[in-house]
Amino acid sequence: MSSQPTPPAEPHDPSHPASTGAGRGPGATAPTASAEPDRTAEPVLSLEELTRVHGTGAAEVHALRGINLDVHPGELVAVMGPSGSGKSTLLTIAGGLDLPTSGRVVVEGTDLTTASRKDIAALRRRSIGYVFQDYNLIPALTAAENVALPRELDGVGSRRARREALVALEEFGLEQLADRFPDEMSGGQQQRVAIARALVGDRRLVLADEPTGALDSETGDAVLALLRSRCDAGAAGILVTHEPRFAAWADRVVFLRDGSVVDMTLRSSAESLLAGGAAQ
Ligand SMILES: Nc1ncnc2c1ncn2[C@@H]1O[C@H](COP(=O)(O)OP(=O)(O)O)[C@@H](O)[C@H]1O
Ligand SMILES: [Mg+2]
Numbered sequence: 468m469s470s471q472p473t474p475p476a477e478p479h480d481p482s483h484p485a486s487t488g489a490g491r492g493p494g495a496t497a498p499t500a501s502a503e504p505d506r507t508a509e510p511v512l513s514l515e516e517l518t519r520v521h522g523t524g525a526a527e528v529h530a531l532r533g534i535n536l537d538v539h540p541g542e543l544v545a546v547m548g549p550s551g552s553g554k555s556t557l558l559t560i561a562g563g564l565d566l567p568t569s570g571r572v573v574v575e576g577t578d579l580t581t582a583s584r585k586d587i588a589a590l591r592r593r594s595i596g597y598v599f600q601d602y603n604l605i606p607a608l609t610a611a612e613n614v615a616l617p618r619e620l621d622g623v624g625s626r627r628a629r630r631e632a633l634v635a636l637e638e639f640g641l642e643q644l645a646d647r648f649p650d651e652m653s654g655g656q657q658q659r660v661a662i663a664r665a666l667v668g669d670r671r672l673v674l675a676d677e678p679t680g681a682l683d684s685e686t687g688d689a690v691l692a693l694l695r696s697r698c699d700a701g702a703a704g705i706l707v708t709h710e711p712r713f714a715a716w717a718d719r720v721v722f723l724r725d726g727s728v729v730d731m732t733l734r735s736s737a738e739s740l741l742a743g744g745a746a747q
Pocket of ligand 1: 521522529549550551552553554556557
């Protein structure tokens, strides 16, 4: 950090003109003004005193050490931190893909630590969209079939699932890719299809683990614009990223180190913090 005195961070006052969301996101591709997240509403995701220990005995790794985090409707939270700081562990637990060692994970009012496996599976299909760094599209399915799959798994008839998939692809400007297989698409196209798949059916919680990892910054911005617009429409999102450029699309940035939150900053002050080297 600079040794020079810095002005106090701007208060996060929703009535403040600088806090209306205008100009959110970096550069010319930033979306237009959007509503502030409603932090008085019930959080979509609530992590309470979350811990996760991997392994046992001498091999024990404390991946998370007491994380508290709420994500509200309309809010996109960026999680940053060095490799091994627990970012992916946090995301997999938030997404019901892994359980914590202690603490609570509440998604849309359901505590995943006490819910049945069946209820967790239903919640994952209906409410949670997960975007992986390596896309994880199914190679034998076209883009439209990949996007339709979670809806079909959720019991939606295949014609309706396909119709919804085409709408989702169109929403993201990807309709021309509908009948292409993953190996006929660029990395950026595959990632945008993966995001369409994560968001189809109006999921309320979107979790993305370095979704821009293999993408150039322009394509990465296009991916972030999709996440941002879905959050502006009322979803809650967590984005794991190493790039300040992409974190700048978020409403808040949470910094992890050795499994603990070491800093949390609102977007208005995130850029100065990032410039100060808080993220490594
Ligand atoms: N399945 C696992 N078994 C053992 N250790 C793990 C496992 N998953 C993650 N870890 C360890 O937990 C810590 C946090 O990992 P991770 O959440 O992947 O961090 P990040 O995503 O920030 O790089 C690391 O020390 C990692 O080696
Ligand atoms: Mg990771």
